[in-house]
Amino acid sequence: MPTSEQPAACYVYGIVPADVELTSDARGLADRPVDVVRQGDVAALVSEVDPVVPLGRPADLMAHQRLLDDAARDVPVLPMRFGAVMTDARAVVRELLAPNEAGFRAALAELEGRVEYVVRGRYVERAVLTEVVGENAAAARLREQIRGRGEKEAYEARVRLGELLYRAVEAKRETDTGRLIETVSPYCVLSAVREPTHHLDAAHVAFLVDSARRSEFEDAVGKVGREWEERADLRLQGPIAPYDFVLTPGG
């Protein structure tokens, strides 16, 4: 049901083994039905997309991830980054699946029975600042200098103090990230540290976990969460499709 005069294009969500089946309620972007395009042992999950309507509304993003996370609960998936669109299903076969069939098959075999989790920690501001101020004599001195002086008068000291604290929080993030990985590593296959998305991030790490060890992994994360209570909030997202553990050749 394209709304424009141009023929519908083909949105690609991800690569799966050819022996998957869809339930009739599998829906993708703009609530379009999802199809499977097969080539040998591998297949792509696709749906029609209107080629003149820009992509990327919140609902589009959520639909992309929902379909793949849902699939990842039952089958290995190589998730595409959001926004992969090809002209039609024939192009998907000829240009994406056929030339890369062996590589996709091998990658899917490695991901069989494995899922991804993402752990994010966020420091409780007051707790972490109290920690770093207490551990840092230079910060304590700067605070003395600033105390009782006007904002403009103490501008340089405030910037210096702020930078000092920022760096100290960065160092804590590195330590705490290492501690998190060390604690849960017996229960995961791989880990990949993500860039922080906030100045008060305590950790941001993706983990690849064998489905059989999910509850042990979740328990281990819960244990770290309890250890960090009061100073950082820990959040576990997953299982999701293994976005952090697929590699694009040359990229």
Added chain:
Amino acid sequence: MTVVQPGGGGGSSSGGLADVIDTILDKGLVIDAYVSVSLLGIQLLTIDARIVVASVDTYLQFAEATNRLDLAEKEKPGVPDLVGGILSSVTGGGGKERELPEGAGEEALAAGDEQVLEAAPEPDEAEQPAVRRRNRSREG
């Protein structure tokens, strides 16, 4: 559904829109590394994955936050609204933590902004996977 939060509470397995943005715009296979011939140049509206950029403003916010520690020490606990100052001021400021992809969809982003982003519904937890293995009756 699996969300661990020390203070209790829940959430969906896929997380909110911010989590989705960090994941699907920044990770995953990139099709144009495989294909260049028939890839369509559909315009992407989206903002790029979020990144943290330190600046003098950030430093001043940290300094200001320690200033509030002094207050807390004097007034003693029971002042919950002192907590989370940086969190609210940084995330509320917009822009600072997000970078636009070059050229693409800036007006759309400006029009979209946080409210629209936050209006996105949480994903439903499906009863059954919509994509699943066929019954394993493969010979050999």
